[in-house]
Every structure is written in C-alpha cells, then in structure tokens.
Amino acid sequence: MLFKRLRPSLNELLEKGTDYSFHGRFVDTLSYNHFTTEDFAKLKQIDELIAPHKQEMVRLFYEALQHVQPEATKTITEARIEAYLNAFFTMERNRAYVDESLRFFHLLRKEKVNVGKLIVAFNQFNFFVLTTLLAKVALAPKRCLTLMETLQRAINIEQQLLVEVYTETLMEQIADGTAKLMEQNAEIMFIKDLLQALDQQNSDVQMVTAATEEMTTAVSEVAHAATVIAEKTTTSVERAEKGQQMMTEAFGEIIETSEQFTNMVDRFEHLQQHLSAIEKVMQLVNGIADQTNLLALNASIEAARAGEYGKGFSVVAEEIRKLADHTVQSLGEVQRNVGELRTISSEVSSAIYSTSSTIRQAVNQAQEAMPLLQEIVSAMGDIQDSTNTNAAVAEEQAAAVDEIATRMSSIASLTEFVRELGEKTGKTVHALSKAIDRFRLGLVNDNGIKLSSKALLHLAKTDHLLWKWRIYNMIVGYETVRPEDVASHYQCRLGKWYFDEQTKKQLQGTPAYEKLNAPHERVHIAAKKAAEAYAKGDLKGAEAQLKELEQASIEVIRLLDELIEKVEKERTFETHLA
Incomplete structure (x- = not known):
C-alpha cells in the first residue's frame, strides 16, 4: 500500500x-x-x-x-x-x-x-x-518509504521466526528436561513400596525384639540355673571327694580288721591245738586213774587175803580207789568242759573265718570299687568343669542376647526413623514434582510461546507421567484426585493435538501415531477408575488400576518418543540440507 x-x-x-x-x-x-x-x-x-x-x-x-x-x-x-x-x-x-x-x-x-x-x-x-x-x-520519497516499509515488515517477520526458533527450541529443551525430571521423579514411585517394606520390617523388628526380650529372660533364667547347678555340682564334687577320702579310710580300717580277724583265726587254731594237748593229758591222767583204780582193787583183794593183817592196807586201798574214782569223775567233768570249749571254739572259729571271708570279699569288692569311685570323682570333676563352663557361657549368652535385644530396639528406632525419612522424602519429592509442574506450566502459559510439535510432544509426555505420578501420590496419601478431575483422552493436551486436523494431515499413516490412541485412552480410563476405587476405600483396586495405568503409560511414552525422534530426524535432515 x-x-x-x-x-x-x-x-x-x-x-x-x-x-x-x-x-x-x-x-x-x-x-x-x-x-x-x-x-x-x-x-x-x-x-x-x-x-x-x-x-x-x-x-x-x-x-x-x-x-x-x-x-x-x-x-x-x-x-x-x-x-x-x-x-x-x-x-x-x-x-x-x-x-x-x-x-x-x-x-x-x-x-x-x-x-x-x-x-x-x-x-x-x-x-x-x-x-x-x-x-x-x-x-522518490513515497516509493522509498513504501519500499522501506516492506523491508521492515520482511525483517520483522525474519526476526519473529528467528526468535520463535530459539524460544521454541528452548521450550523443547525445557520440556524435554522437565519430562526427564518428571520421568526420574516418577521412578521414585518405589517410595510407597519402601514405606510398606519399612512398615513390615518395623513390625517384624518389633516381633523379633519382643521375642528377643523373652529369649533374654529365658537365657537369663538358664544362666541362673546353670550357675546354681555349677554351685551344686561344686558342692557335690567336694562331697564326693570327701566321701572318697572316707571310703579310703574305711577301706584301710576294713583291711586292718581283716588282718585282726586273720590273727584271731590263727589264735583259735592255736587254742584248738592246746585243747588237743589238754585232751591228750586228760587221756593220760584218765589212764593213770584207771591203773590206780585197778591197783586199788588189787590191793583190796590182797588185803582181804591177808585178813586181819591186811585191814589197814585195805583202808588205804579204798581211799586210793576213791581218789581214783574222784579223779576220773573230775577228768570227765574237765573233758566235758574241754569238749564244750572245743565246740564253742570251733563255732567261734567258723564264725570268725566266715566273717574274715566276708571281710576279704568286701576288701576285694572295695578294691574293685575304688577305681570306680575314683572315676566317679573324676567324672564329677569334669561335670563341675563343664557346668562351670556352661554357666560362664550361659552368662555370656545372656549378655549377648541382652545386647541383641538392645540392638534390636535400636534397629526398631532406626527403622522408624528411616520410615519417617522415607515419608519426608516422599513428601519432598512430591512437592518437588509439583514445583517442576508449576514451572513448566508457567513457562508455557505465562509467556505466550507457541509450541512446536516436538515441544508439545515432550509436554504431553510429562502430562502422562504426571497422571501416573498423581495417582501414585493419591494412593500414598500425598495428593487428592477426584474422579471428575480426570478428563477424557480427547480433552487433554495430547488428545487435542492428536485429533487436530493439521496433526492428522501431517502424521496420518505414521505407525507410532496410529498406535497412540488406544494406550492413551487406557491411561485416562485407568486413572479415572483408580480415583473411583480410592474414593470408595478400595486401596487394592486403586493399586491394580495404577499398574494398568503404568503399563499403558509406558506404551504411550514409547510411542511419543518415536514421534519425537521422527520430528527431530526431519528437522536434522532439513538442517543438513541447509
């Protein structure tokens, strides 16, 4: 103009x-x-x-x-x-x-x-x-002015294109960077599993701590019992040793008694020999008495023959005969006493011999028992050593178990502390993701920048990573997502770009583009169902839908990456042509 x-x-x-x-x-x-x-x-x-x-x-x-x-x-x-x-x-x-x-x-x-x-x-x-x-x-000032106006318009267009290229590229890099940040952020979804694992671990540690405390009590009781047994074993060993000493002394006395009984047997044998000698003497005296009696009889006969002259001799002969009879009677009495003495002596000798045999047998048995007694005393000593060792070990175990109980209590406290840190980390990461999202939305919405296809695809990636992230944080309890907050796959940023006529014209027939709609729809359906399940208190149902969302989201991200790669290759090709 x-x-x-x-x-x-x-x-x-x-x-x-x-x-x-x-x-x-x-x-x-x-x-x-x-x-x-x-x-x-x-x-x-x-x-x-x-x-x-x-x-x-x-x-x-x-x-x-x-x-x-x-x-x-x-x-x-x-x-x-x-x-x-x-x-x-x-x-x-x-x-x-x-x-x-x-x-x-x-x-x-x-x-x-x-x-x-x-x-x-x-x-x-x-x-x-x-x-x-x-x-x-x-x-020609008018012509000059119109040409200058045209030149200015053309230069303005070039500068606008130049700024758009730089700003859009910057936005692509920012979108790509935030997408990667959110992708890495979303990988911290294991915080939920960590917290659950820590809860389980804390529960297990509490149970182990309680069991350890019970075991500590039991081991302490065992240690105490072992100490008591060790003390009693020591007393038993002392008594056994004292008993051994007493048995040894008794054994000596038994041997001495056995020897005395042997001497008594020998003396009784000498007594028997003396009694035999007495009997022989008595037999001799008895023979003499018989001869005397016979002489007295003969003297009486001769005195009778002598008559009057033999009367005095007859009296003497009678007295001699009486004395002989009396001697015979005395000898009979002595013989009876000696017989009884022999009988009693034989009985005593037999009893002493029997007792001596019994004592000898007892001595033999005692001699055989002494090594056994020694072994018993030695075994009791070994038992004492073992019980003392066991008592010491039991006390050490009691101390060790007590230390374990203390450490388990520390572990329980540490586990709870780690869980609190995990909780804080989860909340911090969630807050970071919200800050990153505000940052990227602020860049897009507050700066009037038109997005290139590549930037828009990167933002779409972040959008869908955020859905997975939001549902995850809803389940953890960090965020509220109402079912009505989840728009259909037609209404989100990706859906509007996907169903735009220019996009269809540009990418129709591209495999990644054609495959994108189905998993994209599944992401939105799973997110909505997860929010509905959580609102009903069905935590397992919400987690199941989160898994479905995650699988669909992986496919969406993969296809978006393919489309981004296609856009980038086309741009690189065009740049190389330049």
Whole structure:
C-alpha cells in the first residue's frame, strides 16, 4: 500500500492482515506483520536495486557471525548466507520459504549463535539496506518509504521466526528436561513400596525384639540355673571327694580288721591245738586213774587175803580207789568242759573265718570299687568343669542376647526413623514434582510461546507421567484426585493435538501415531477408575488400576518418543540440507 503522506499514521502502522491463504502458523505471522503479495513484489524490486551491493551485505552478515561465534563460520559460509539472502528477497512467502528460513535459523541455533546479537546483526543488515535504498531512490520519497516499509515488515517477520526458533527450541529443551525430571521423579514411585517394606520390617523388628526380650529372660533364667547347678555340682564334687577320702579310710580300717580277724583265726587254731594237748593229758591222767583204780582193787583183794593183817592196807586201798574214782569223775567233768570249749571254739572259729571271708570279699569288692569311685570323682570333676563352663557361657549368652535385644530396639528406632525419612522424602519429592509442574506450566502459559510439535510432544509426555505420578501420590496419601478431575483422552493436551486436523494431515499413516490412541485412552480410563476405587476405600483396586495405568503409560511414552525422534530426524535432515 502507499502512505497518503510521507509520515505514516498510527492507524496505518497498526493495520493487520494478508492476502496469502494457506494452512499453518506462518499465515498468522504474515497477517500480524501486514505482509501481502504486493510486499513480496516490492521485495523483488529492492533486490534489483541493491543487487550491486549483495556481496557487501553477505560480508556484513558473515563478519557479524564471526564476531559473535567464530566457530560458526566454519559451517555457515558466505555462500550459505548468500543463499539465505537470495531466498529472503526472491522466494515466495509460502511453506517452502518457511522451511528454508527455519533451516538457516536452526543452523544458527545449532552453532550456538547468540540470538540477541543475531537480532543486532539483522538490524545492521536492515540499516544497510535502508541506507542503500535511500541512496538509490531518495528522489522518490513515497516509493522509498513504501519500499522501506516492506523491508521492515520482511525483517520483522525474519526476526519473529528467528526468535520463535530459539524460544521454541528452548521450550523443547525445557520440556524435554522437565519430562526427564518428571520421568526420574516418577521412578521414585518405589517410595510407597519402601514405606510398606519399612512398615513390615518395623513390625517384624518389633516381633523379633519382643521375642528377643523373652529369649533374654529365658537365657537369663538358664544362666541362673546353670550357675546354681555349677554351685551344686561344686558342692557335690567336694562331697564326693570327701566321701572318697572316707571310703579310703574305711577301706584301710576294713583291711586292718581283716588282718585282726586273720590273727584271731590263727589264735583259735592255736587254742584248738592246746585243747588237743589238754585232751591228750586228760587221756593220760584218765589212764593213770584207771591203773590206780585197778591197783586199788588189787590191793583190796590182797588185803582181804591177808585178813586181819591186811585191814589197814585195805583202808588205804579204798581211799586210793576213791581218789581214783574222784579223779576220773573230775577228768570227765574237765573233758566235758574241754569238749564244750572245743565246740564253742570251733563255732567261734567258723564264725570268725566266715566273717574274715566276708571281710576279704568286701576288701576285694572295695578294691574293685575304688577305681570306680575314683572315676566317679573324676567324672564329677569334669561335670563341675563343664557346668562351670556352661554357666560362664550361659552368662555370656545372656549378655549377648541382652545386647541383641538392645540392638534390636535400636534397629526398631532406626527403622522408624528411616520410615519417617522415607515419608519426608516422599513428601519432598512430591512437592518437588509439583514445583517442576508449576514451572513448566508457567513457562508455557505465562509467556505466550507457541509450541512446536516436538515441544508439545515432550509436554504431553510429562502430562502422562504426571497422571501416573498423581495417582501414585493419591494412593500414598500425598495428593487428592477426584474422579471428575480426570478428563477424557480427547480433552487433554495430547488428545487435542492428536485429533487436530493439521496433526492428522501431517502424521496420518505414521505407525507410532496410529498406535497412540488406544494406550492413551487406557491411561485416562485407568486413572479415572483408580480415583473411583480410592474414593470408595478400595486401596487394592486403586493399586491394580495404577499398574494398568503404568503399563499403558509406558506404551504411550514409547510411542511419543518415536514421534519425537521422527520430528527431530526431519528437522536434522532439513538442517543438513541447509
């Protein structure tokens, strides 16, 4: 359009719209900058006017790049800059032009050229062209002004595209980074299992601690009993040793008694011998008495023959006979006494002999028993040593078990402390995930940035990781998710992108795109069912749905990664073409 005067009005500067008509964001960019097909025609006029100075413009741009990022000029040569400038001035504003510009801008970004300094470079380029136009058509101010306006619009479009490339790439990196953060964050879903395991462990430790305390009591009782047994065993050993000593002394006395009885037997044998000698003497005296009696009888007979002369001799003979009879009677009495003495002596001798035999047998048995008694005393000594050792070991075990009980109590306290740390960690991680989510949503919603397909796919990844994460935290008790909070798979960010006509046109037939809808729908169904189950108090049902959600989410993430890889490959290919 032509301005009505040399200085454009505010309304003229605020005009929007374009006569280009094709699908895509670039039409909005053209419209916002009020760039039309007439402007494109004027761009070609500018190109003709500044053609003699094209190499200067290339050099200007190249030197600016070299100053900003020297390494970039190894890839972005003067020839590449010239190709870009030719496209800027001569290429129709359509999808092909956008692809050409984006390839160049992505190349600049890849070489890490600072975007702020690039804008300065574009402004310098714009100033160079403007001053060149002024030098060429200064005498036609209206034409000069319209050409300058067209150039400014074209430069504005380039700068807008440049900023969008950098901001969208930054958003892609942020979205990718937050997606990875959330992915790693979501991996901490084991906190629930950790807390459950710690609860179980704490319960087990409490049971073991109680059992250990009971065992401590039992072992202490055993130790006490062992000590008592050791003491009693010591007493028994002392008594056994004393008994052995007494038995030894008794054995000595028995042997001495046996010897005395043997002497008595010998003496009785001598007594028997003396009695035999007495009997022999008595037999002799008895014989003498018989002879005396016979002589007295003969004397009486002779006295009778002598008559009167023999009367005195007869009296003597009678007295002698009486004395002989009396002697015989006395000898009979003595013989009876000696017989009785022999009988009693024989009985006593037999009794003493029998007793002596018994004592000898007892001595033999005692001699045999003494080694056994010694063995018993020795065994009792060994038992004493063992019981003393057992008592000491039992006391050590009692101390060890008591130490175990103390340590188990410490472990129980430590387990509870670890559980509290796990609880705090879970809450902290949950708070961190909420902060990360607020950060990414703030970047997207508060900065008016239009998302590229890659950035949107990364955000969609995070969205679905968050659903898994939110349901998990709902089960743990860190977050509230109502069933009505779970939208359908048509209404979420991914669903809106998936069912968008432009997306269908761009990706229809792509395997990952075609497969994405089914697991995506399962994610939303499982999330809703999990929230419903949890609201009813069905924790197991909620956990089962979480597992289903996780399986579906894994498939969604895998397919989204494939789509991201496809977008990235297409962009890399286009960059390499540049």
